Amino acid sequence: MSRDIDRRAFLKAAGGAAAAATLAGCAADPDESGTGTEDATDTQTNGGETDEETTETDGEDTTTLTFARGNTSGTLDPQNSTSGEDVKVTNQVYDQLIMFEPGKTSLREGLATDWSLEGTTVTLTLREDVTFHNGEEFTADDVVATFNRFTNPDYEHYPGDKYISAYGPFTIGNWVKSVSKDGDYALTIQLNQKYAPFLRNLAMFASSILSEKAIKELGQDLSKEPIGTGPFKFENWDTSNQQIRLSANTDYWGEVPKVDEVVFTSVGSNTTRAQTLDSGGADIIDGLGAQASKIVENSSNAKLVSKAGI
Incomplete structure (x- = not known):
């Protein structure tokens, strides 16, 4: 089963100081070559064959997109945050x-x-x-x-x-x-x-x-139990493993997500994060420096997508 992911549909643009990262590494599309563009779809490949992460649930496969980032979230309440790392998650949950x-x-x-x-x-x-x-x-x-x-x-x-x-x-x-x-x-x-x-x-x-x-029932607990109208719903936050799991909101008013769930995980080292993408342990990474970017550029399993910052 092919897993094509529209980056623009998934990663809704964040405003202000939380704009998209200037460098993002993405799993490569086997039907494309060269440097990625904003309109490119991102499909993880391994030696020319699609490498999918799926979970068997009552006879059905669940497609999971893994986003590895440099740090974990501090809060999932958009009124409690000034962090771009938080916004990567909350912009999937809220509109x-x-x-x-x-x-x-x-x-x-x-x-x-x-x-x-x-x-x-x-x-x-x-x-x-x-x-x-x-x-x-x-x-x-x-x-x-x-x-x-x-x-x-x-x-x-x-x-x-x-x-x-x-x-x-x-x-x-x-x-x-x-x-x-x-x-x-x-x-x-x-x-x-x-x-x-x-x-x-x-x-x-x-x-x-x-x-x-x-607001009335949860108060400050919204920082760990976000409830929005967005394309993804909050499932759980494994703080010990710095992992946040979201599931697709099939009743979303807009375009329904193309994957069943998204997992945000943290890999602090830029180099290790790039290697994780190259080895298939993540579908999208961001926040790369020049050295780590070269790992993605030289990878046969991934491509580098660059964008000017604000």
Whole structure:
């Protein structure tokens, strides 16, 4: 069974300081040669034959994509993080109202299907028939609760100044005067002043939309039990082995994932991480230096995909 993985569909672009790594090693596609491009699909090969990691479950094969990175996550709550390593995981679990086109700075529909910014007034039409991973329907109440949790110390479920990251005021708190809903699927945001980049702030990872029910029930435990609307659902976090496992959200409102599960694992050494890719122990790695990049470039089982940083 061939396993073709669209990097852009899987690795949703992260905004701000958590942009994609400048160098990423990927398992090679046997039908392509030379240096990879952003549009290339990535398939792990071994001597010309496809090498797949599958798990037998009730007679069915489960396809697993393994992402080896330089460090583990510190939290899985996007309101508790300033780390790009965290965002690699949370951007698979959560969506934003407006989202970046993968690998680009242009905007596309997310949990909002339409929006406008006129002066200091932002209006958004929300997507209907979206379900959180806990089974709750997504509505305007979740957006209001998300903003309050991130920026309002008087909110009953505000997790505390020490818990909330610096992105709280940076993305929302410094600009938003009020958020009001008009029914279940319409929102109006009033800004303190004109601020043209605000729509892009809504597309940043820190503006991920949380479930109001999860906010109330889990509090700071969202740092280890994330619940979003994204293409992958959180399964478990093996902290002793620095491994996080996600499963495909088959009810996702957008394009359904092409793999059944994703495993994020940590390999601290750049060289060892490159060797892990070359030997088939990982499908994607990133954060390589010049020396480790040469291992991927010289590999017959992998290819190097490079991209300019922000």
